[in-house]
Amino acid sequence: MNKIKNIFQKGPILPSFIAESIAKHSTKTGIGAHQIFLGQIRADETDNKKVKAIEYTAYEDVALTQMTTIREEIFAKYNLTCMHIHHSLGIVNAGEICLFVFTSSKHRNEATLACNEVVERIKNELPIWGREIFEDESHQWKINQ
Template sequence: MMSLTTTIFREGAITPDTIATCLQQYATDQSIGGYSCFIGQVRADIVNGNTVTAIEYTTYREMAETAVRDIATQIQQQYALTAVEVLHSLGTVAAGGICLLVLTAAPHRKAAMQACDLLVERIKAEVPIWGKEILNENDYQWKVNQ
């Protein structure tokens, strides 16, 4: 049975404690043989000579939550996952801050790893989330997912 957090989006950076709590909730599930976890962090990229100091994330929340749940359900069925968790930041996340957590669990590691990779790719490609890169010279540019 798939589990997905009730609240996918949260304001600000995702904390290490939140990640630990997310993982800990499955510690007693003896059907799980492997986990895969992707943790996305805001990079201090150089853009036209300026450094990215933060990313400000926005979304159409209801539409995005529906899209994430639909994608997660499809992938859960495809890979027979025991659990799926997705957390994504909204608002401003400073460079070095964690902005995305994707966790998959399955009876076997290979399924968990392949599912996690596919889930991250589909979220980046299909979910209406926008990132405005804040630059150090009081400038910004809209981030393009790659």
């Protein structure tokens, strides 16, 4: 079994981090395609209240163990060169990035399919919860869509 990789980071995922991650792959000349998913906090409106942020929490040990299994299954299913996953914990404001999934392969189809499956499995299988914080400071648990 592969070593458990920590996918969590405190606060938003910064654009500079995303750019650096992409730039680091320029020396990997066997890669022909990258697929990137960026999850951004929306300023949704519910009951006339606008979301200003989401506060993420997780059952981290279980989430990381499950993510390791998902990662192994994705690598077995798709011919990937690499895969990077970063998910925010704590408060992330509207307009900021909370999820960064980056898959690479020789050909675009593998990278695209793998990236999409990883995102869906994170949302459906990992014990990660988001609490919407509204402009009036009230809050409610978010339902994944």
